[in-house]
Amino acid sequence: MRYFRVTRGDDERLVVSDGDDSYDLTSAPDGPSTVVELLAADETRQGLDEAAEAYLDDAEEIEFDDDDLVLPVEPPEVWASGVTYQISEEARQEESDKPDVYIDVYESERPEVFFKATPSRTVGPNESVGIRGDSDWDTPEPELAIVLYQGEIVGFTIGNDMSSRSIEGENPLYLPQAKVYDRCAALGPSVTSAGEVDDPHDLEMTMQIHRDGEVVYEGQTNTGEMVRTCEELSSYLTRHNVVPDLTVLMTGTALVPEGDFTLHEDDLVEIEIEDIGTLTNPVTTV
Structure with a gap:
């Protein structure tokens, strides 16, 4: 349900x-x-x-x-995973002056897991997601997101891991500034119970970006393209790290707009994942 x-x-x-x-x-x-x-x-x-x-x-x-x-849940913490799809690894190599670090993560046993947002930085359906005023290359990252309770996966929702590619591209150590800021995360529209999802690694995912009434980006993928499992990612998050109930973990993106595409103020981002619904958010500058 x-x-x-x-x-x-x-x-x-x-x-x-x-x-x-x-x-x-x-x-x-x-x-x-x-x-x-x-x-x-x-x-x-x-x-x-x-x-x-x-x-x-x-x-x-x-x-x-x-x-x-x-917001279907109000997570005390939002975390995220990176370089879990090949296209994500390629995109982050493209943006970075130090691409080898992303190859190492993609091929290593330990995944990239990083803190993403507090409740005050997280928005729900139809609320505006943010692009930083000091960034000139910004993209949404549509992701399957895990909902955890007492360390166990109880459900899934849609996450939008808003990112400044220009800031992260300058230096990987700038990742927190590229990822954590006002309105940097969106979740919704629902939480689908874990028992309702037959296989979280076989869900169709699409994203459209609308600008001035036109579709300026459209992409489709399947969560089966992930090189990590949801259980693996959540196990690394909770390893030696007790997270509060209803913590949400985003699992990485496979839909990255090509080249130097960047979001504009008043764009509209629509992310759909099979069995969960469609998360819609306008874009604002913060």
Whole structure:
């Protein structure tokens, strides 16, 4: 099943959808209003869908549209992985004056895992993602994102790892400045439970970038192109590192606009991943 957070007046509701009908879990007696509340109430720790079953009989049906959506989870931390697809390795070699470091990561046992965002830097569906005012080469990075609870994978969402390629290209040590800034991460539109995804390494992913009503970039890939597994990436994140519940880990990108393409103010980025939905965000300068 898929889990959304939607607005109703001043309230935010946790909604579950089975594809045909949607139910407001918050409307049930003692119903949860967030994913972490839902999981915390499940003493069996069997997963999102099993936890939701306890509220479904008393939950009201609800209708909503894209304008009602907010962040499906509010992660205390967002982390990201790099160089997990061949095209990502090639793109980062292209932008860098020191390309060998990316070859080493792509072929090494240890993956690249880095801190990406705090809650204040993370936006949801239809909110603006940021490009830095001191950067002249900026791209979105569409990624399958893992949702972790007590160190285990409980669901998947879509992540947009906004990046300054010009800053990172100057020196790999500038990576935090290229990756971590206002509105640098977007998540949504839903969290699909881990049990609902047959194989996270076989999901179709597309991205379109719109400018002035025209599509200026369009690409498609499959998560099967990843050289790392979701379990491998999450195991390295949590190795000697206890992460808070509902931490999100992005798994790397395979859709990189060619050449010197850069985002502009007021562009619109649409990322779609099979079984999860479409994450849409306009672009602003920060």
